[in-house]
Amino acid sequence: MIVSVILPTYNERGNIVKLIQEIIKHIEKTHYVYEIVVVDDNSPDKTGFLCTQLFSKNSKIKVFIRKNKREFASAIYYGIKKSKGAIIIVMDTDFSHNPKLISVMLKMIKHYDIVIASRYAKNGGGENKKRYWMSKIYNSYLRYILKINISDFLFGYFCIRRDFLIKNDLLQRDIFTGFGDYFIRLAYHINKSGGTFLEIPAFYKSRIYGASKSDLKKMIYTYTKTSLKLLVHDIFIKKN
């Protein structure tokens, strides 16, 4: 069975090479055949170019440089479409997501449709305490509004079965758009399709190299709009 690890990158020159090496190290300890799919949105720091140069002889590493689009969620969608694994892992490329968890995810995905790394599962946590608590409060709001029993909608590190996505028609551009809001939509639709979730504990490490691409005010606005839209959708489908 093939596993595809999807890595969206934007200005991650200081992280990406070491991260890919770490992913290889951990995934090779499992029995899975794998591919690593980098989707770089033409980073000014030449992250994509660096990967192409360094890994050109390794056919397991596929690098796509998108010249005309810069959008996190659509880069993930693009990577999934270009990949072939029966199992898909999506992770950030700034070491906030620990590659060690890959083997746990691969073990557990045999029993669930999606395995989500969560800061709020027992034994999880986060280095930046302010971010940890703010996100915890916002996650409680999302859980209440959407009635989905997961503790972390906002971490963005997960493992999912491709057949589940295809069977339930979830590989849609409308879902994979924007920034972290795409995962709120994805979780909502997985839940509506009767998917099974498992959360495993994760510890969020703050990035050491590079700058953040996220904008807190914009995120709160977009995520709230997304959740309210889904709530309205839910009320509408319950009425009909």
Ligand SMILES: Nc1nc2c(ncn2[C@@H]2O[C@H](COP(=O)(O)OP(=O)(O)OP(=O)(O)O)[C@@H](O)[C@H]2O)c(=O)[nH]1
């Ligand atoms: N392809 C692509 N990747 C992106 C884009 N924006 C962010 N990324 C990547 O998505 C991941 C998450 O972005 P971050 O900047 O780390 O966002 P964050 O985790 O909220 O912010 P930090 O506090 O810096 O960790 C990283 O791997 C980025 O390189 C984008 O527009 N296109």
Ligand SMILES: [Mg+2]
């Ligand atoms: Mg990050």
